[in-house]
Amino acid sequence: MTLDRITLSSFRNHAETRLDETRQFNLLVGENGAGKTNILEALSLFAPGRGIRRSPLGDMVGQQGAGGFTIGASLFAEPDQEPVRLGTYIDAARPGRRLVRVNSSEASAVSLGEWLAIGWLTPAMDRLFTDSAGARRRFVDRMVLAVDPTHARTASRYEAALRERNRLLSDDVEPDPTWLDGVEAQLSEYGAALAAGRARLISALIQELAGLPEEPFARPALGYAAGGPLHQSELASALRENRRKDRAASRTLIGPHKDELDVRMAGKNVPAASCSTGEQKAMLIAIILAHSELATRGRPNLLLLDEVAAHLDPIRREALFDRLRGSGAQVWLTGTELPPFDNIRQEAAIWRVEHGRTVRL
Template sequence: MALDQITLSHFRNHAETRLDDTRRFNLLVGDNGAGKTNVLEAISLFAPGRGLRRAALAEMAGSDGDGGLAIGASLTADPDQEPVRLGSYTKAAQPGRRLVRVNGSETSAVSLGEWLAIGWLTPAMDRLFTDSAGARRRFVDRMALAVDPLHARHATRYEAALRERNRLLSDDRQPEAAWLDGVEAQLAEHGCALASGRAGLISRIMEELATLPSEPFARPALSYAAGGPIMQSDLAAALRDNRRKDRAASRTLIGPHRDELEVAMEGKNVSAASCSTGEQKAMLIAIILAHANLAARGRPNLLLLDEVAAHLDPIRRGALFERLRDSGAQVWLTGTELAPFEAIREEAAVWRVENGKLQRV
């Protein structure tokens, strides 16, 4: 068991919601707009980052409150120990500032990754393979963070150093070499860690994919295309040598912010972007399941799957449930009706959602 005694206060259309007695499979059933995905989004805020919708915190606060919101949950990491109480909330005076508590003590959002790993699959992710390279980098970073909580620190510090270097490059005055040396040293240090984390993750996911059957889900082939040297000394030298070109462009042209995740369907040698919608969905599910196997090692693991079962045929749906059982993750699924979940109905906790209110079924 991972999360239980989950509470939502003034979160989107949930004024006061509580979910108790959770299980391995947890189903949220209701009409579109009832508030099912809002529950998943709230749970996703127990991971570092902006949640599964990447929405601003102020947008998440319910109109029934004072502008703040609160989400709480009890985490059972070890059955022989007392549960850990997690809290993620904002205050009305600072609606854009996220606050986190663990057992009543304030801590950083990044530290949540040390307690549990959370992954998700939403309908918006269906266009991942045809979306921008930036969207795929965020996808990789989210998966890397679920495996290594320190990944977020390197990403944050790299982005801060990148903004500073770009500011210096776009200044009308010639920046001092010493300033650029210092900023580039930070870029190289954290960029190396960031790129190595991404490359290592892709390699491990490919190893997991090799152990999974290729049917009924398509088996994708993933490769990591680095946007610059991965070794720290090489990246520092490349940044230094590229200053003239970067200054002409007013931005940094090499580095992990130019990385790309390349995906193809194994056996067909066809880019995922050129595959059918059904094939893309199948490959995305295969990646999520392979990553779940990795993330489940060492920490409690959650999978949030929004409207995934209804779009699968019975054979793929049954295979998905079997793999979810084997993943070791606590799974949260949404749907408009119970019929697609008949195979797991008896082992699942089920709530019917209507206008932001939940009723146990």
């Protein structure tokens, strides 16, 4: 798989940027603030969702443009087939909505997941194990989405039903039980599907991680702590029985919006949040690599690694590059200088990024 002929127009600080003749390893080098991560963010928008920064759409629009942006790329999934042209953009006339085109035809953002599985690792994710449970749920959902594009629709429908139930519970007037029955039927249907997707993903990751050596990356032990019953009928019954407590709290207290990802260091049985920052980084990389293996088996896989090499010692860097080399994923990496990438320099496509402009090295 190759994602090539990549174009960015009026996206953040990139007025007009084009990246051609990509390879498995693609390296973006430049000073902080040059626009390297902006390119990764643009690529992350070829997946459903809000990208690696989860920014409002308006923040992505370049000041030099007319109120919109355009990102395009050609996906060469098979050597003998015509490429699939992917595009996502904001129309200045409709600034609040991100639009998608596949081969010049309008498509949904969810449909992008049918063409590409995209994963990423950014410096902000280093706080994952000490962050909120909500941050870890979003992390799991992004991984599920890379192997199951329908997961985004399920999550969206669950959130809509959850908002409606919470609205009814917080009203001054006692909600109509029949109306609650209908909302809870939707909530339990989509909640059970949401939880099942997360549970399958974590189970697959556990199997994948079991085959990894504990060194040089610390092997994490994963667990799925469900926030409520996993089966639809049981979740519906629990929601019905919990109405009084939920109404007192003005919110729904059980369900997959209370799920938690439990991560411990294998061998030591120490919670990840209590491990050193180096051990946390090593475990996070191990999870990302294991997930990349899963994602590559279904569809073309893109892996975006922002400033990852600079924080690894030479042994772990070499091990990381070796794993990536055999992963089958197309990899995009950023860095402020070239020496940390000496092991892949001869096989990588390299661009220097300066003030939103790129020069092929």
